[in-house]
Amino acid sequence: MTRALPSGLAVLPDGFFAREAPAVARALIGVRLLVNGVGGRVVETEAYDAGDPASHSYRGPTPRNAPMFGPPGHAYVYRIYGLHWCLNMVCSAGPPGGAVLIRAIEPLDGVETMRQRRRSPDPRLLCGGPGRLAQALGVDATLNGACLDTSPFELFDRVGEPIVECGRRVGIRTAIDTPWRFWLEGSPFLSRPAS
């Protein structure tokens, strides 16, 4: 079921996640993300950090958010609204507590698997939205804290420089004016239209 990736793809450079969350969130746009060979191109992200009232890390370490206070380059997976999973990537430049929420990807690899998991033929509804994306890639609590350098994760750097736009984050009640949502300009696979 693994299929050949286009040649010339390189893994992410060392230290990719050892930066401020907004820098990582921007740099992740266009990156190829696979989980067990299923995934595609990241087109939408959001940044959170410990100084951010909207972040899970804002009030300090807890059992749930423990991965956010661990080393960069690991996954933070949590359940939201009692029923959906959300995939975050831990990052920081010194002080811990940063993470990037993966909100949408363009389905490219293992699309048939995604369709079965999601039970939807519409490619825009496969990975558009953090809960949908997690379901399509098979992400759940078992991956919480997992290292992003190793199986089942694969991350490949983007080839060119994508045009990245930014704006308000989605679904939060506080700090709504912090423009830490990033997306690929013009992508039809966003969780909602550009704002």
Added chain:
DNA sequence: CTATAGATAATCT
């Protein structure tokens, strides 16, 4: 288009 059910853990009062 708007409204609301859905199911659970963490956090708050």
Added chain:
DNA sequence: GATTATCTATAGG
């Protein structure tokens, strides 16, 4: 004990 949470699907107008 109550409320809320980085959301999605579906029913109804």
